[in-house]
C-alpha cells in the first residue's frame with residue numbers, strides 16, 4: 010500500500026541499515042533466504058504416539074549468496090532468523106555493519122550537500138532543467154512564490170535521484186519514495202531552506218540577491234502569452250477512456266500549477282513526475298498525484314505500464330518541461346495517437362511495426378534473410394530498444410566462430426548422420442556435409458544472447474545451434490529468435506510455466522524463471538488490466554462475412570479477397586514463396602451505418618519477402634492469388650484495438666466508434682511488383698528456356714511417349730505442370746495434384762479453373778477430370794493408387810531427408826504409379842550458378858556475402874538438402890531395387906557427363922513388367938479405407954460442359 014510522505018519521513022530520519030538491508034544493497038536479488046521450520050521436540054508429548062504433535066514453532070534461516078552460504082541458529086520469529094543469517098554472512102565476508110551504515114550516511118550527507126548546492130546563487134545562474142524550474146517558481150505570484158515541489162527536485166536533478174536510489178533502490182520504480190529522503194536532507198539545512206508543514210515543498214529561506222533575480226528571473230523570458238499544449242489524460246479507472254486535453258500554459262506562471270489544476274489538486278507540490286518515457290532525450294513524462302485525493306491510491310495500470318514506474322491516480326501524459334538546452338519552457342503536443350503508439354511500442358512486434366510505419370499491415374517476420382530483404386529496424390536494434398524500454402541491461406551478444414571444416418560426406422543420404430555434422434537445420438553444417446570442395450580457412454559464426462536485469466541477474470539465454478557464414482547474419486537471426494519468442498509471450502503473458510519453458514526450449518531459449526517473472530510479472534499484470542479494457546472494444550467488431558470465417562474452399566477464397574484486374578493493361582507474374590513483392594496498401598475502418606470509411610493507414614510502396622510472415626496472414630493469402638497489377642479488397646474483423654488507435658490520426662473519433670458501433674477493417678492492396686526468388690531468377694536468366702519450363706517439357710515428353718491416361722503430380726505447388734497439360738494435347742484423361750500447401754493449391758485451382766473452362770470452349774483438351782488434394786505425399790491415400798504416371802518435380806529437397814526417403818518408399822510401395830519422374834537440384838551444379846554473378850546484381854555490395862546462395866550454399870532457403878549426383882544415384886538405385894522398379898537417370902540444364910552434369914537431375918522409375926497386376930485387378934491388396942487427403946477442388950468436363 011502507498012506510504013504517505015509523513016510517515017516515511019520519520020522512518021528515514023536516522024538511516025541505519027539492518028544486516029539484511031546491507032546484504033540487499035550488496036547482493037540484491039542474488040541473496041536468497043530460505044526459512045525452515047524446526048519442530049520442537051515435544052517434551053510432554055506422548056511417547057510412541059504416531060500422530061505428530063505440534064509444539065511451539067521455531068525457525069532457522071538458510072542464506073545463499075553467490076560465494077558463500079550460512080545457516081542461522083533457531084529463533085521464534087522468522088524475521089530474527091533472517092537477520093541473524095545476514096549478520097553471520099556479513100561476518101563471514103568481513104563486512105562491518107558500521108562501515109556499511111556509514112556508506113548510507115555518506116549518501117545522506119551527499120544528499121544534504123547536493124541540496125545545499127541546488128539552492129545556491131551559483132546554481133540559479135546555471136543552465137539546468139531544475140534551475141529553470143526554480144526560476145519559474147520565482148515568477149509565481151502571491152504566496153506560492155519561490156515554493157519548489159519536492160517531487161520536482163528528484164525528477165529533474167539526476168544526481169539527487171541517484172543518491173536517493175542508492176539509499177533505497179525502490180525509488181527507481183516509485184518516485185513517491187524519494188520525497189522523505191529529500192525532506193530529511195532539507196531538515197538538516199534549516200539555515201538555508203524551509204520545508205512546508207505538509208512536507209511537499211521546500212523553498213530557500215533567504216531571498217536570492219535582487220540583481221540575480223532581476224537578471225535571471227524577470228527578463229529573458231521568451232514564451233509568448235498563453236500557449237496551448239495538447240496532452241493525454243489517462244484516468245486511473247480503466248472504465249474511462251484516455252482523453253485528449255489542452256494545457257494552457259501562461260507565460261507568467263509555473264506550468265506545473267496548470268497540470269495540478271487539471272489533476273484536480275491545489276498546487277504543483279501535489280504533483281508527482283515520472284521519469285522520461287520513450288527516447289532518453291524526450292521530455293515525455295507522466296504527471297500524477299498520489300497525495301491528495303483519497304481515490305487516487307489506486308495504481309493507474311495504463312500509466313504504470315507505460316512508464317515502468319508506480320503511478321497512482323489519474324495521470325497526464327505530456328511533453329513539456331525545462332531542458333538542458335534553454336531556460337525557456339519546451340513543449341510539444343502529445344496526441345492520443347502518440348499515447349497509443351507508445352503502448353504498441355512496448356512489445357517486440359509493435360516496435361517492428363512502428364519502425365516500418367505500417368502498423369496494421371506489417372508483422373514481425375519470422376525469418377531474417379539478408380539486409381536487402383529486411384525492411385524496418387534490424388532485429389538487433391529492436392532487441393536493444395526493447396531492453397532499454399523495459400529497463401533491462403543492454404543485451405549481451407556473444408559471437409562464437411569456428412573454422413568451417415569439410416565434413417565427411419555421408420555415404421548414404423538416408424543413413425544415420427555423423428554426429429560431427431551437427432544439427433540438420435544448420436544451414437552451413439548441412440551444406441558442408443554435401444560439399445566436395447575444400448573450404449579452407451573459411452569461418453562460420455553462431456551467436457548467443459543473454460538478457461540481464463538492471464541488477465545483472467540473468468533472465469534469459471538464447472543459444473541457437475544454427476551457424477552462418479557472416480557474423481551479422483548470426484547476430485540478427487539470434488536477436489530475431491529472442492524477439493519472436495518475447496512477442497509470443499507478450500501475446501499470452503499468463504502462459505503456464507511448463508509451456509513457457511517448452512516454448513523457449515523449442516527455439517533454444519532458456520528462461521531463468523524467478524528473474525524473468527520478477528522483471529515481467531508486474532508488467533504483465535498491468536498489461537492484462539490494460540488489455541482487459543480493450544475486450545469491450547474488440548467485441549464491437551462486425552462479422553461482416555461469415556463465409557470468410559469458416560470456408561476453405563477455393564472459390565470462396567477468391568471471392569473473399571475480391572480480386573480485380575487493373576482497368577488498363579496486362580497483368581503480370583504471380584509471386585511465390587521467397588518472392589520480394591512491392592504492394593500499395595490502405596486500411597480503413599468501416600463503421601456500421603457510416604457512409605464514409607476512415608482511412609487509418611496508407612502506403613504507396615511497401616516491400617517484403619513472401620513467406621517470412623512479414624505481413625498479416627490475410628495479405629499474404631490474398632497476394633498468393635494475385636498477379637502484378639491486380640488489386641484485392643477484403644475485410645477483417647479483428648486486430649488489437651490499440652494498434653488501430655496507434656495507426657489512426659483521429660484517435661478520439663475511432664475510440665468512440667470502436668466503443669459504440671459495429672466496425673471492421675477494410676484492406677485494399679495492389680500488387681505492384683514481384684521480384685522472383687533467387688532460385689527462379691537464376692533458372693530464368695541462365696537457362697533458355699528457363700529450367701522450370703525444361704522440367705515440365707521433359708515430363709510432357711514422357712507422358713506423350715507413355716500414352717498415359719491418368720497422372721498424379723506429387724507436390725504440385727501452384728500447378729505449373731498441370732497447367733501445361735491443358736495446353737498440350739496428350740492422352741491424359743484424369744489429372745490430379747497433391748500438395749501440403751493450401752496457398753499453392755488455391756492458386757492452382759484458380760489457374761486451372763479458368764484455363765479448363767476456356768480450353769473446353771475453344772479446343773477441348775482430352776482431360777475429363779481434374780482434382781486437387783491437400784495432404785502430405787508421405788502419407789498414402791488409396792484414391793491415388795495405380796496411376797499411369799506420377800511426377801514429383803523439385804519437391805523432395807523441400808522435405809527433411811528422412812521424409813524424402815519415406816516418400817520414396819511410400820510412392821513405390823503404395824501409390825505404385827507405372828512410371829514415376831522425380832527431379833531435384835544437383836548440388837554439384839551450384840558452383841556454376843554461383844560464379845554466374847547474377848546473385849550479386851542489384852544488391853548492396855557490402856551485402857554480397859549475405860545472399861541466400863552464398864550464405865546457405867543451397868539454391869533456396871527452403872531446401873533442406875541438395876544431393877550430388879552420387880547421392881541421388883545411390884538413393885534412387887536402392888529405392889528402385891527395393892520395390893522392383895527399373896530406374897534411369899537424366900536431367901535438364903547442362904548435359905550428362907560434362908562438368909558438373911545437369912542443373913536439375915531426374916530419375917525415371919518404371920514398374921518392372923512382372924509386377925503388373927493382371928486384368929482389372931488394379932486395386933487388389935489396396936486398403937481402400939485409407940482416405941487421408943482432403944479434396945479441395947474438382948473439375949469435370951461433363952458437368953462443366955452442361956453449365
Ligand SMILES: C[S@@+](CC[C@H](N)C(=O)[O-])C[C@H]1O[C@@H](n2cnc3c(N)ncnc32)[C@H](O)[C@@H]1O
Pocket residue numbers: 723724725726727728729730747748749750753784785786787801802803804807808
Ligand atoms: C518448389 S515447389 C515445386 C512445385 C511444383 N512441383 C513445380 O515444379 O513447380 C515444392 C512444393 O512441394 C510441396 N511440398 C513440400 N513438402 C510436401 C509434402 N510433404 N507433401 C506435399 N507437398 C509438399 C510444397 O508445398 C511446394 O508446393
Ligand SMILES: [Mg+2]
Pocket residue numbers: 803804806807869872
Ligand atoms: Mg526447390
